[in-house]
Amino acid sequence: MNNLIYLPGVVTLALDVEKCNGCRMCMIVCPHAVFEMENKRAVIRRKDFCMECGACAKNCPEGAIAVKSGVGCAAGIINGILRGTEPTCDCDSGGTCC
Amino acid sequence: MDASFITGHLQTSAGPVPQISTTWSRRDRWNTVKTRWSVGRMSYRVLPGPYAVGAPDHASRVFVTGNYKLSFDHLRRALSGIDAWILVIDTKGINVWCAAGKGTFSTKEVVRRIRIHHLGELVDHRKIILPQLGATGVAAHEVKKMTGFSVIYGPVKAAHIKAFLDDGLKASDAMRRVTFPTADRLKLIPVDIFYGKYYLLIVPAIFLMLSGFTPGGYSVDLVFSSGWKTTVNLFAGYLAGCVLAPALLPWIPFRRFALKGLATGWLVALVLATLHFLGAGATEIIAWFLMIGGLSSFMAMNFTGSSTFTSLSGVQKEMKTALPVQIAMVSVGLAGWIFTRFFAL
Numbered sequence: 001m002n003n004l005i006y007l008p009g010v011v012t013l014a015l016d017v018e019k020c021n022g023c024r025m026c027m028i029v030c031p032h033a034v035f036e037m038e039n040k041r042a043v044i045r046r047k048d049f050c051m052e053c054g055a056c057a058k059n060c061p062e063g064a065i066a067v068k069s070g071v072g073c074a075a076g077i078i079n080g081i082l083r084g085t086e087p088t089c090d091c092d093s094g095g096t097c098c
Numbered sequence: 099m100d101a102s103f104i105t106g107h108l109q110t111s112a113g114p115v116p117q118i119s120t121t122w123s124r125r126d127r128w129n130t131v132k133t134r135w136s137v138g139r140m141s142y143r144v145l146p147g148p149y150a151v152g153a154p155d156h157a158s159r160v161f162v163t164g165n166y167k168l169s170f171d172h173l174r175r176a177l178s179g180i181d182a183w184i185l186v187i188d189t190k191g192i193n194v195w196c197a198a199g200k201g202t203f204s205t206k207e208v209v210r211r212i213r214i215h216h217l218g219e220l221v222d223h224r225k226i227i228l229p230q231l232g233a234t235g236v237a238a239h240e241v242k243k244m245t246g247f248s249v250i251y252g253p254v255k256a257a258h259i260k261a262f263l264d265d266g267l268k269a270s271d272a273m274r275r276v277t278f279p280t281a282d283r284l285k286l287i288p289v290d291i292f293y294g295k296y297y298l299l300i301v302p303a304i305f306l307m308l309s310g311f312t313p314g315g316y317s318v319d320l321v322f323s324s325g326w327k328t329t330v331n332l333f334a335g336y337l338a339g340c341v342l343a344p345a346l347l348p349w350i351p352f353r354r355f356a357l358k359g360l361a362t363g364w365l366v367a368l369v370l371a372t373l374h375f376l377g378a379g380a381t382e383i384i385a386w387f388l389m390i391g392g393l394s395s396f397m398a399m400n401f402t403g404s405s406t407f408t409s410l411s412g413v414q415k416e417m418k419t420a421l422p423v424q425i426a427m428v429s430v431g432l433a434g435w436i437f438t439r440f441f442a443l
Contacts, residue, residue, distance in 0.1 A: 004277075004278055004347070004348055004407050005353070005407065006353060006407055006408045006409060006412045007353055007354065007409075007412040007415060007416065008353075010409065010411040010412045010415050011409055011411055011412070012411055025238065028230070028233075028251050028274065029230060029233035029234075029251055030274070031230065031231065031254060031274065031275060031276035031406070032275065032276065032407065033271065033274070033275060049407070050409060051406070051407050051408060051409045052409040052410050052411060053198075053199065053234045054199075054234050055198075055230075055231075055233035055234040058233065058234065058235070058236070058237050059233050059236075059237055059238050059239070061239040068410065068411065069199075069234070069410065070199075070410035071199055071403070071410060072402055072403075072405075072408035072409045072410045072412060072413045073400075073402055073403030073408075073413065074355075074399045074400050074402050074403060074413055074416075074417055075293075075400050075403050076403060077410075077413060077414060077417055078417075078421075087410060087414075088200075
């Protein structure tokens with residue numbers, strides 16, 4: 001399933017290696033194996049596989065990772081445009097969603 | 099709320115805790131099918147709180163999950179033969195991953211549930227196991243700071259929990275990856291079929307009505323002799339985008355979902371054209387290609403929401419060009435088709 005990769009060069013993921021303490025939490029939570037360890041510090045190895053879920057940034061105790069996370073979902077983005085908010089798959093209006 | 103999985107109650111130092119079955123009843127199975135088809139999906143929930151699997155004690159593991167019944171069912175089934183606690187947190191009936199993305203499977207809710215259900219009295223260790231996909235909403239180090247409980251992220255799939263336990267709470271690299279195999283994609287298709295809701299009836303009805311118009315006047319016979327083909331065309335375009343494109347996802351050559359949908363849409367349109375479903379004149383045929391292509395492209399693009407690998411930045415980039423093109427295709431196609439109802443070319 002290596003061809004299940006989305007658009008290249010668009011992902012907002014960034015890692016400040018200087019801040020990394022080598023705890024490996026980003027490697028544990030990433031569902032697409034984006035990170036690897038190099039010299040006891042994390043590095044971004046497969047950036048285009050990132051889906052910007054934000055799990056790594058959320059679980060980095062050093063705040064070394066930044067990513068503009070959100071729903072990678074067309075319906076959610078349209079929802080956001082219609083309501084003038086950030087992309088949201090929020091379904092309080094009773095519609096179907098993920 | 100269905101609670102037929104509760105088999106009894108366990109008296110604990112933190113109060114009575116419902117004991118639950120680890121097998122799926124016929125009703126659980128049937129409800130799973132219904133949920134996949136969008137029936138009652140948004141209200142398929144379990145009551146948040148602690149549950150006991152087997153005969154757990156103070157040393158037993160604690161598994162945290164959301165209160166979408168399907169998530170809960172997969173977890174309890176995976177725990178068969180194990181004595182453990184399940185702590186269900188309130189995710190408003192949404193699955194763990196989506197809830198984590200929306201912020202209901204969150205640090206705050208995990209901390210709140212640990213406190214109000216006195217987890218610290220139920221067990222004497224200080225570890226909780228969360229599904230890996232919950233990590234999008236939960237900061238492990240903050241839960242630790244606020245409650246003293248260490249968060250251990252388990253495997254992505256509940257089915258791998260036994261292996262995770264056997265390996266000393268370690269998930270292999272493969273268990274940490276999210277894939278998107280055909281079986282998973284097929285399971286997600288039915289919900290998208292109902293995306294159009296009542297428009298699925300209204301739009302074909304309008305086309306059917308309009309199909310009776312000819313430059314020479316209205317003909318009811320025409321509606322019955324060939325007008326029904328418009329219904330077939332519309333559904334073919336719709337399903338090309340929300341069934342065919344997701345099913346064939348890895349094998350359609352483009353990365354953009356909108357292009358994948360355009361490809362399946364035009365493929366279907368080509369078949370319909372050879373079957374003489376798209377009308378006789380060139381204008382009408384082109385109009386249908388535009389409508390079917392635009393519709394299919396839009397529906398396929400929507401599948402980004404079901405997929406497990408599309409990023410927000412990527413979908414935004416794709417939509418910036420795709421959405422205006424889709425709208426233009428459908429509008430121009432529609433105008434062209436209506437034009438041919440009233441004017442002979």
